[in-house]
Amino acid sequence: MTGTIGIGSVVSGYRIQGKLGAGGMGTVYAAADPELPRLDALKVMSAELSADPEFRARFRREADIAASLDHPNIVSVYDRGESAEGRLWIAMQLVDGTDADAALRAGTMTPQRAVHIVAAVAEALDYAHSRRVLHRDIKPANFLLSGPVGPEERVLLSDFSIARAADDAGMTATNAVMTTMAYAAPEVLDGRNVDHRSDLYSLGCALFQLLTGRTPFADAPSMAAQAMAHLQRPAPRPSEFAPLTPAFDAVVGTAMAKDPAHRYPSGRALAAAAADALHRQAPPQPRFTPPPPPPRSRTGVKLAAAAGAALLVGAGVSAAVVLRDDPAPAPSAAPTTAAPAPAAVTLADADLPDALLPAEEISAVMGIPMQASGSSGGFYNDRLINVPECTAVMYPAQQSAFQNSGATAPFTQVVNPVDTQIKASVVQSVIAFGTAELARSFVDRQAGLWPGCAAKTAQVSKGSGEPTDDWRLGNTARTDETLTVTNSRVGSEVTCQRALRPVANVVVDVNACLTGAVGDRADTLAGQIADQISSGNGG
Missing domain, CATH: 1.10.510.10 (Transferase(Phosphotransferase) domain 1)
Structure with missing residues (x-):
């Protein structure tokens, strides 16, 4: 057993389901528990440390001490041992987050x-x-x-x-x-x-x-x-x-x-x-708060679920899960003193759906007939990824990215090919902010974060215990007003371009996926949405 352990391999009875992270001491995997119906975090120590007699003795002693700790704010240690190849391992509680x-x-x-x-x-x-x-x-x-x-x-x-x-x-x-x-x-x-x-x-x-x-x-x-x-x-x-x-x-x-x-x-x-x-601490400056959502009918819930399913089928990546309406956003970041009064909102939350492009215009850009598959008025929370800090580089309208940013409301639509055999999809989102300055600041902040994900391989899955897909994250580019990155699915011809663009008090957030070279299609679509908002046709 050398280097990274492959998915499906078995270590002392634990079947590897995916890689969670790696460091100087070893690698952490999501692994199926050999006895119980759950996933554990299995940390496999490096071969070098596992071969060090002094480290081995201290590892066993300290792992046993850690296993004796029982507290709601401490990750539980379930077991420790040594693989047939001589690699030390420790099985711990897997925290979903x-x-x-x-x-x-x-x-x-x-x-x-x-x-x-x-x-x-x-x-x-x-x-x-x-x-x-x-x-x-x-x-x-x-x-x-x-x-x-x-x-x-x-x-x-x-x-x-x-x-x-x-x-x-x-x-x-x-x-x-x-x-x-x-x-x-x-x-x-x-x-x-x-x-x-x-x-x-x-x-x-x-x-x-x-x-x-x-x-x-x-x-x-x-x-x-x-x-x-x-x-x-x-x-x-x-x-x-x-x-x-x-x-x-x-x-x-x-x-x-x-x-x-x-x-x-x-x-x-x-x-x-x-x-x-x-x-x-001084109280936060006033910020726009989204109005209470209307009661959702059973049809509305199914529609939101369909949007996530369409993203899964069309792009071949993990499904987007629509957050429930009840979680309230955390308080905004600590304020500055003497902040200027917020600028007037130029696009109201209720007008966001009108800012999106019709399927006909998206079809023209993508080069294939497409149709709307579902829409949602909530943020998404795609958490089953081994590099959570890069989630927003892959998926639009992410709760983790927009939390505490000054965003007031999103609206997202999934558009898929009419021919279901074609692997392609477009997710178009518009997110309203309290002011135009907040919208632009959000994109500027993402421009500083996205480059750190370049060349990383993201492993994503549909759910706990499900197979994973590997995505290679690309380099970030910023041209004119738009921030873009192109990601490719490992072992597949599917490529996806992400595009972020501020316009007025709105951030346009688009993901376009296509079998073959996706080119600048997301950039083009984001530009068309921005032009529509600027011309006053979006609300």
Whole structure:
């Protein structure tokens, strides 16, 4: 067993269903449990670490300690063992969702959400510390998130003690050191005694990052300089990097105190101080709120489901699931002071359906007869992808991308070929924003995020336990007003172009898929929708 394990392979009874991620220590897979009807997260350690006698001993000991932890905010460890090929593995709870680092990069983090996440992680740490267990790898990527954004969002801390085993074994891989360095307590770096307050220092670093979008001492030009910053420089002030109350400066300053004795005595104390700072935060600026949706008939629900199914059949990718109407959006990002009054909305939410192109015009651009297959007035949530931060690069009208962006309402239509044997589809979406400035800012922000997904392979599936499709994500281009990227399905001739374009207070979001070269068809369609809105024919 070398390198990546193929889908369908069996590791100690676990049948591999898909790859979730990889790091310096090993690779994590979604795998069918050998005894129970569920999917587990199976972390298979690298061959190099598995062959290290000292690491093997510490891995077994620390995995057993992690398995003894039973807390609602800690990822459960089910089993550990060794494959027939000598690779160590650990089976853990599979969390259906994302992580705080991915949410941060997707632009969906707010001070309210950051404090909620840190409070849950603090509860997990206090429980572990009460059992004399240290985590020693506290960072947003290890904060797993599941469920609707808001007070009910579930937060689970993952990777308990496995990083400790790696550190003790002397692992010096660059990625592992860099990951630790951004959150490393001074006593960890200079060899002093380490206790639970080292985890709390790291949690303070994570809070700073969730509030500001950057790690502490991110300006340090090298790993050595970053280490010296943790040892010598004052804790950074969040209010200098984001529109936040200075009360957060005091919270981070205490959590990141050089002397452990000057830090918070517990995670709960840190979380309480962060909650108090949040209460001191100025309220968000007024934003447009979508009107309550009309009651959905059974026909309406079926229509929305049909839209997702059409996307699946036409493009050969995972189905888009329409979100229920009940989840409310999380509060908007922390405001600036003296914000200008919002500009008048030029396209009302109720007029969004009129902004879309008729099937005849789409047929002319795609070169084949097409017809509307379904429509939806809700955002989509395509979460079954191994690189969740790239979901918005593949799919239009994504909840994860538009959450807390100032968007007020979407409207989406799926258009498929009249001949069902032809593999092609168009998803055209128009998303209204409170102001034209917000719409343009959203596209500008995506222009900064999309390039990070270039050349990645995204594995997507219809659902848990279902087969996966691999998609190769392309390079991002920005011409005139439109942001585009072309993705291709691995092992197939299907290609899809995504296009984003701001016009007035609207973002036009189009995905066009075709067997063969899709060219600039999504760009063309987005341009035609934008022209229609600009001319006043869209509302």
